[in-house]
Amino acid sequence: MNTLAKIESALPLPVTVDDILAARTRIAGAIVKTPTLISQTLSDMLGCKVYLKFENLQFTAAYKERGALNRLLQLDDASKAKGVIAASAGNHAQGLAYHGKRLGVPVTIVMPTTTPIIKVTQTRSHGATVVQFGEKFDDAYAHARELEAQQGLTFVHPFDEPDIIAGQGTVALEMLEDAPEIDTLVIPIGGGGLFSGMGTAARAMKPDIRLIGVQAELYPSMYGFMKSTDLACDGDTLAEGIAVKQPGSVTRRFVERLADDILLVNERRLEESLSLLLQIEKTVVEGAGAAGLAALLTHRDQFAGRRVGLVLTGGNIDTRLLANVLLRDLARSGRLARLRIILQDRPGALFNVARIFDQEAVNILELSHQRIFTNLPAKGLSLDVECETRDRDHLQNLLGALRAAGYEVAPIEVA
Template identity: 85%
Template structure:
């Protein structure tokens, strides 16, 4: 540990539970006091008592409103009139834009030119001025800091500011008031603002609270800080809301002081968690919002027998991406399958195969033949059948029946 790290480790953290209580008083009535509810089905499935905090029910569908609003309410009159600026392509942009418009504070958001049009339109729809600049977030961030100086605006960081952290901490106040039996909080970490605020509030209310951070395997930036590791941070993760390559300098102090552990979750677990929350709780959650449940799915033994609180921190997921996730989960569970069957190209061959599907009670969704681009003999053909089954066991019975009828059959597997 460097001398600077030792000094920082000895300093008191710049946000206390009193700051979080004050933040709650400021933002009360302007944000949704979202419910904290026990999930009986997930609890039975995971061997733990699982409580869910539905922050995806905020007006902009994410907890980020809390910190943004707290920061805006603390601006001086001159700063309010000139306005604020931020670099964000996600939930921070929308939370700041929405509450800026409510309070009459001009908001400018700088986004990379690669930002999906729907996110630009959503942010503009909340009354913000959007500036598109650069290919990557770092370019947008640098441009925002330049405009801050040029125009005399106030920069609002998405996570690395005390007022932002204090606002996010109000999530834990509500959770522990509504479900005081919670003994473990599982909190997604990107930049670390949510963990810092919630961890501070939770430890003040229950000093023995177990605090576990969660990051996507593709973006283990805070994990690297805490573990002294050097894992790569890159890739196309479903949890884009926590895909942060460089965690905050301030928030890492909170995480180092407060976290009992940080766990990593795979893309497959994130997909499964998003799908389960829709199927079981009938709630739409983005990848980052499902990270806590993904941790319980992937590290089940770590939470066995405990009373666990999860924050569904956001619900902003593209509908086409959500459809993709749901269909992939159906495929992995055996309820949707694509089978490749080798046939002889002769009359009645397709009928004979279709009869097996009928006998097994399997619904055929789509068929595709391949006669030309194949290494089979000229009289052979490859048939792909997309079908719908009841479960994995039903699919296995179908495959066995096709094989017993003398056909070569294999499932086309997902990555």
């Protein structure tokens, strides 16, 4: 650790529980006090008591409103009149835009040109001026800082500011007041603002509480900092809300001092968790919102017998992406399958195969023949059958029946 890092580590943290209590008073009435509920089904499945904090029920469907509003309410009149600016392609943009409009504060959001149009539209619908610049977030961030200086705007950072951190900490106040028996919090980390605020509040309320951060394997920036290792941060993660390449200079001090551990989760676990929350709790979350549950699924032994609080941080997910995740989960569970069957190209071949599907009570959804682009003999063909089964055992029964009838058949697996 260099000299500057040692000095920073020794300094008092810039947010206290009193700041978080003040933030709660400040934002009260304009933020939804979301419920904290026990999930009996997940508890039985995972061998620990699971409590869910439904921050996806905020008006803009994410906890980010808390910090954004706390920051806006502390601007002086001159700053409110000139307006604020931020770089964001996600929930911070919408939370700032929504509350800026409510308070009469002009809001400018700089987004990369690659931002999905739905996010641009939603942010504009809250009254913000959206400027699209650069292909990457870093480009948009740099341009936002230029506009800040040129136009005299106030920059509102998505995570690395004390007022933002204090606002996010109100999540833990509500959770531990509603469920004081919680002994472990599992908190998604991108830039670290949520963990910093929640960790500060939770340790003040329950000094012995375990604080576990969770990051996507593709973006282990805070994990790398905590473990003193340099890990690559890149890739197309489902949890784009926590896909941060560089941890905050302020927030990493909180994480270093408060975190008991940081765990990593892979994309498959994130997809599985998102699907489970929809199936079991009937609630829609984005990838980052499923990260806490993904940590429990991945590291079960660490949470056995404990009372664990998870934050469903947001529910802003593209509907097409949500559909893809759910269908992939059905495929992995064996309830949806694509089978490749080798046939002879002659009359009745398809009928004979279909009869086996009928005998096994398997629903055929889609058929696709391939005669040309194949290495089979000229009189052969491959048939891809997409089908629906009850479960993996039912699928195995179908495969057994097809092979018993002399067919060469193989499932096309999902990654």
